[in-house]
C-alpha cells in the first residue's frame with residue numbers, strides 16, 4: 001500500500017483509466033501545502049537514465065518496497081535515455097528469446113540472472129512513469145517520491161510541486177481551491193503554452209499515457225476554446241521570435257514587443273485557469289520590462305501579482321518567494337522616493 005498522504009483530508013484511491021490517484025476528502029483552499037517529501041530515488045544532473053538501477057540498489061529494503069509498489073507501464077518508452085544494452089535486453093524479454101539465447105544475454109549484456117534483468121527493467125519503467133523534473137534544482141534533475149508520485153497529470157492542474165533547495169524536499173501546493181471529492185493533479189510538463197498534440201506526444205513518450213483531461217478534450221467547448229487560445233499564443237510567440245533582432249537591441253521597441261509577448265502569455269494562462277510558478281514568472285518579467293520602460297506603477301502592480309501567486313505555489317519559506325518579495329519592496333520604495341517628483345512633474 002502507498003504511504004498515507006500527509007493530510008488526512010487526502011486519500012489515495014483507484015480511479016478510472018489512470019490507476020491510483022489522490023482525492024480531496026474535504027475542500028482544500030488555494031495555497032495549502034499538501035505534501036512535503038524527500039525524494040525516494042533521484043538522479044543528479046551528472047547522471048542519466050542508465051544510472052537509475054544502480055541508484056535503486058542503494059535504497060533500504062523498506063524504501064525499495066515502496067519504490068517497487070509504484071506504478072510502471074513496462075512500455076519500451078520507459079527506456080527513453082538508457083543505453084543499447086538495456087534496449088536489447090528489453091526486446092529479449094518482450095519479443096522473445098529468439099533474439100538470442102539466455103547465455104548470450106548473460107555474456108553480452110552482463111545481466112547475471114533473468115530475475116535481475118526483469119527487476120532492472122521494472123525499476124526503469126517505474127522511474128520513467130513516476131519521476132518529476134525538479135526544475136532549476138542545483139543538484140537534482142529528476143526524482144520519484146513515495147506519495148507525491150501518486151498524483152496524476154492534468155494539463156490545467158489544481159496543484160503544483162516545487163523543489164525546496166534548503167530542505168531538500170519537494171513541496172506540493174494547491175494553486176486553486178479544490179472541492180471535496182475532486183482529484184488533485186499536477187502538470188507533468190513544463191507549462192509553455194504547448195498545443196494539444198505537442199503535449200500528448202510528450203506525455204506519451206515520457207510517461208506512456210494518452211491524456212484525456214478536460215483541456216485535451218476537443219469534443220467539449222472547454223477543450224476547443226483552450227486549444228484556440230494556445231494556437232493564438234504560439235502564433236504570437238512565433239511572430240515575436242521572427243521579429244527578434246529587427247529593432248535596435250535593447251531599445252524601447254524591442255522591450256515593448258517583449259512585454260506584449262509576456263502579456264499574451266498572461267492572458268492565455270489566466271484564460272485557461274493556469275496558475276503557479278509559470279504565471280508568476282510572466283508577471284515578474286512584465287514587471288522588469290515595465291520598470292525598464294519607466295512605468296513604475298505597472299512594474300509594482302505586476303511584481304505584486306507575481307508575489308501573490310508565488311506565495312500560494314511556493315510558500316513564504318522558498319528562496320524564489322523571498323527574492324520576489326525583495327523585488328516588490330525595492331519597487332515600492334522607488335515609488336515612495338519618486339512620488340513627490342512625479343507630483344511636481346504632473347503639477
Ligand SMILES: C[S@@+](CC[C@H](N)C(=O)[O-])C[C@H]1O[C@@H](n2cnc3c(N)ncnc32)[C@H](O)[C@@H]1O
Nearest residue numbers: 018019020071129130149150151152153207209
Ligand atoms: C506519477 S504516476 C501517477 C500515479 C499512478 N496513477 C499510480 O497508479 O500510481 C504516473 C502514471 O499515472 C498514469 N496517469 C497519470 N496521469 C494520467 C492521466 N491524466 N490519464 C491517464 N493516465 C494517467 C500514467 O500511467 C502515468 O504513467
